[in-house]
Amino acid sequence: MRYFSKFVAVALTLASATSAHAETLTLGSVNDDIRKHIERFTPLAQYLEQELADDGVTNVEISVLPNSQAMAEALRQGDVDLYFDSPLVATRVARLADAVPFLRRWKNGEASYHSVIVVPTDSEMESIEDLRGAVIGFQEPDSTSGYLLPVSLLLEAGLPLQHMRQDHQQPDEDSVGYVFTGDDRNTALALVRGTIDAGATDNQGFEALQVAQPDRFRALARSIEVPRQIVVRSAELDETLGSAISSTLRSMTDSPEGIQVMASFHNTTRFDDFPRGIEGTFGPIHTILDEIRENSLM
Numbered sequence: 001m002r003y004f005s006k007f008v009a010v011a012l013t014l015a016s017a018t019s020a021h022a023e024t025l026t027l028g029s030v031n032d033d034i035r036k037h038i039e040r041f042t043p044l045a046q047y048l049e050q051e052l053a054d055d056g057v058t059n060v061e062i063s064v065l066p067n068s069q070a071m072a073e074a075l076r077q078g079d080v081d082l083y084f085d086s087p088l089v090a091t092r093v094a095r096l097a098d099a100v101p102f103l104r105r106w107k108n109g110e111a112s113y114h115s116v117i118v119v120p121t122d123s124e125m126e127s128i129e130d131l132r133g134a135v136i137g138f139q140e141p142d143s144t145s146g147y148l149l150p151v152s153l154l155l156e157a158g159l160p161l162q163h164m165r166q167d168h169q170q171p172d173e174d175s176v177g178y179v180f181t182g183d184d185r186n187t188a189l190a191l192v193r194g195t196i197d198a199g200a201t202d203n204q205g206f207e208a209l210q211v212a213q214p215d216r217f218r219a220l221a222r223s224i225e226v227p228r229q230i231v232v233r234s235a236e237l238d239e240t241l242g243s244a245i246s247s248t249l250r251s252m253t254d255s256p257e258g259i260q261v262m263a264s265f266h267n268t269t270r271f272d273d274f275p276r277g278i279e280g281t282f283g284p285i286h287t288i289l290d291e292i293r294e295n296s297l298m
Contacts (some may be wrong), residue, residue: 013110023241024059025052030089030142031070037064040266047261048248055244068142072096078236082245086144087226091285092298094232101278102242103249105229106270108204115149115223116206118191119198121216127163128157128221134197135164135177137187141298144204149223151297152288161297191217224284227274 027045029037045060063080065071074080075097083090084105094101104111117136125134131154139146154161154176162175171177179196181187187199188209198220201209209217225252231249233242238277249271252258262268274281292298 022082023056023238024061025049025057025241025245026061026063026081028065028071028074028083028171029062030068030083030093032084032230034064038062040264047252047278048245052244053240055241058239060240066148069096072099074235075099075232078234081234081237083232083234084297085232086230087228087230088144088148088285089142089231089291090230091282092289094217095286095289098235099234100233101230101274101282102233103231103271104212104227104251104269104274105231106272107228108267109269110204110228111270111272112225113145113202113204113228114225115145115153115200116203116219117150117153117198117200117221118209118217119220120191121218123197123199123218123220125220128153129159130278131159131176131220133171133173133175133177135171135179136198136200137181137190137196138200139183139187140180141181143228145205145223146187146200146222147180148288148292149226150200150221151292153221153223155291155295161295188212202278227281229268231271233241248285250292 025048026043029041031037037087041062045062048058049057063074065074070094072093075083075093077100082102083093083099093099115241117128125131136150138150141147151161160172160175161170162177164171164177164179167194169177179191181196183201184201184205186204187196187201190196191209192213193197206217206219214295250273252262253270262270289298
């Protein structure tokens with residue numbers, strides 16, 4: 001275990017070989033479940049260490065940091081080389097760290113996804129504007145599909161948001177009240193119990209809800225499509241090594257071992273480039289983040 005200044009990181013050293021040109025590569029994640037994320041990242045770290053040996057990589061480490069600010073600092077200083085997260089959260093961190101969107105990561109066979117605002121089928125609400133005076137459940141502030149994307153939908157519709165900090169608190173009649181549920185499962189449970197009027201999830205979460213509760217819920221609004229996950233590269237990472245890493249990750253689909261390692265890495269199915277390029281992919285995301293920040297919701 002090692003410690004960065006002003007925050008705690010966990011590092012797992014996967015090899016002890018030394019060389020005059022030894023290069024340590026550090027993979028980063030933000031989460032409070034350190035053990036789970038070390039287990040999740042270990043097969044990928046071992047694979048990269050093996051595949052990048054000829055490029056001078058002798059050690060691969062895993063750093064699990066407690067929050068986005070800590071990750072931004074680690075990327076800026078070069079203490080983390082590659083950071084994996086959902087697109088809006090990772091883009092926000094990349095901006096803070098002057099880091100670079102690197103690759104798209106497919107998850108569960110999906111290259112992209114979107115957020116869905118869900119209401120009961122028998123709700124009188126027919127459009128997003130009807131959420132005035134209602135309460136919506138978000139997952140957590142660092143969730144792309146469970147907070148940032150649905151918040152952007154509400155702001156685009158001109159709806160003020162009001163954080164409900166007490167049970168049974170009601171929002172102003174012109175505002176949309178919101179609570180944090182913690183995760184998709186709790187959002188679905190609150191919808192079923194009727195303690196919230198609407199909930200935010202992603203398209204897969206909505207499909208799962210429809211399977212579990214047929215004909216009980218419907219989509220009120222949908223966000224834009226964004227990459228399912230992204231990899232961010234520290235600006236401090238050597239360009240030549242960065243190219244080698246990119247080639248290695250993108251070619252993992254070419255071997256049974258690579259496919260197996262990706263599957264163990266949170267159901268990854270592919271790494272590839274952004275089809276619309278950096279500007280085409282992240283221009284709309286930057287606009288969303290700017291709007292959320294200007295409204296002090298991030």
